[in-house]
Amino acid sequence: MTLTPEKINEIKAQLMGLSPEEQQEKLQEILASLSPEEQEQLVGKQQCPFCSMVSGEIPVKKVYEDADCIAILDIHPASKGHMLLFPKKHYAMVAQMPDNEAGKLFAAANKLSKAAFEALNAAGTNIVAGNGAKAGQRAPHALINIIPRYEDDKVSIGWNPMQVEESEMETIAQTIASKIPAEKLKEEYKPVIKKYDAREEHLRMP
Numbered sequence: 001m002t003l004t005p006e007k008i009n010e011i012k013a014q015l016m017g018l019s020p021e022e023q024q025e026k027l028q029e030i031l032a033s034l035s036p037e038e039q040e041q042l043v044g045k046q047q048c049p050f051c052s053m054v055s056g057e058i059p060v061k062k063v064y065e066d067a068d069c070i071a072i073l074d075i076h077p078a079s080k081g082h083m084l085l086f087p088k089k090h091y092a093m094v095a096q097m098p099d100n101e102a103g104k105l106f107a108a109a110n111k112l113s114k115a116a117f118e119a120l121n122a123a124g125t126n127i128v129a130g131n132g133a134k135a136g137q138r139a140p141h142a143l144i145n146i147i148p149r150y151e152d153d154k155v156s157i158g159w160n161p162m163q164v165e166e167s168e169m170e171t172i173a174q175t176i177a178s179k180i181p182a183e184k185l186k187e188e189y190k191p192v193i194k195k196y197d198a199r200e201e202h203l204r205m206p
């Protein structure tokens with residue numbers, strides 16, 4: 001069942017003239033009498049769980065916090081000490097974050113990664129951020145995974161390397177570079193095309 005426009009106007013009328021606190025109280029009372037579908041129609045989708053962790057509504061095992069971000073232990077870890085680092089402000093993915101905020105987030109990720117080496121005696125770490133469902137992002141909030149790696153762990157992060165023609169590589173590199181604002185593209189950041197060398201294969205992740 002959905003709310004009719006008349007019903008919505010009636011609810012609005014009930015909230016009119018109340019103080020913000022009274023409005024909240026009245027709204028909760030009204031919401032309690034509605035179906036989940038009607039609730040969503042009235043106040044939108046349920047709040048993002050990661051935003052609820054930031055506000056303390058959902059309890060977490062916090063390992064780090066600063067003015068901009070927070071890191072917790074993943075409740076379904078890939079390995080012991082698997083951490084989730086996310087901005088306090090809601091972004092749907094890391095790619096939507098302004099560069100300065102993403103910079104702070106990655107700096108915090110590096111701190112956590114270093115801590116994993118020291119505190120957990122990790123043999124390595126993976127720092128993984130997925131942008132979008134296709135990239136494996138399941139959370140509705142931007143986040144970075146910091147996954148400590150141990151000898152004989154069962155973590156799998158990988159891909160099958162493909163061959164791309166040198167000319168196409170050149171086009172891809174130039175297309176990417178053209179989308180980066182010119183004032184930021186200093187000489188040293190310009191793409192260097194390197195020939196594929198199978199001997200370097202062992203240097204790839206994981």
Ligand SMILES: [Zn+2]
Nearest residue numbers: 048051090141
């Ligand atoms: Zn959120």
